[in-house]
Amino acid sequence: SNLANLCVDQNDWVAAETHFARCLDIRRKVGDVAGTANALNGLGNVYLGRADYDCAAATFGECLDIFEEISAGFGIAVATLNLGQIETERGDLTLALEYLARAHAAAQPLKARDLLTDIRAAEARAYAEASLWEDAADAADDALAAAREIANPGIEAKALWAQAAVALAKGDSAASLDNFGKSVEAARGADLKRWEARSLLGRAL
Secondary structure, eight states, X not given: OHHHHHHHHTTOHHHHHHHHHHHHHHHHHHTOHHHHHHHHHXXXXXXXXXXXXXXXXXXHHHHHHHHHHTTOHHHHHHHHHHHHHHHHHHTOHXXXXXXXHHHXXXXXXXXOHHHHHHHHHHHHHHHXXXXXXXXXXXXXXXXXXXXXXXXXXXXXXXXXXXXXXXXHHTXXXXXXXXXXXXXXXXXXXXXXXXXXXXXXXXXXX
């Protein structure tokens, strides 16, 4: 598992997949249910790194089933957040928002500020993609304020992207350009997953 995570950090997706698959096989053989879900989560992140959304969705779906069986709230929140972001990328925005609502409900009792803020930023993005501009603006404002409080530039970048999209929809090109620029700068200074950065920058263009 540690070797796989190291390979992810180095963007060596082939080696990361090999190590996570081996880890998954061992976890299943010894009957480690939580460990199996964590290995699946790692594999899902590898597929996201490759922008293979179909494989990622299937893997996170299996991961979610296990987390729900063992009532692991944090795991449920992370898996549904990932699934929500995947469906945003694939364009099924109704399903994306359903997953993100589940993520929010699972994360709320945990009081995990970083996770809740990331979910709110993902909601802002999905609302913007769905042209629900008022909802997008509210979610982006919430996420941006919280991201700055917890000093998380990665989430700040995503919230700024949503604010820029809202400004563009309202015809305020100057504010939009300014926020897209700030989003890029925040992303440069953040531990942002590569697939997320690629997606944000592509849409900013």
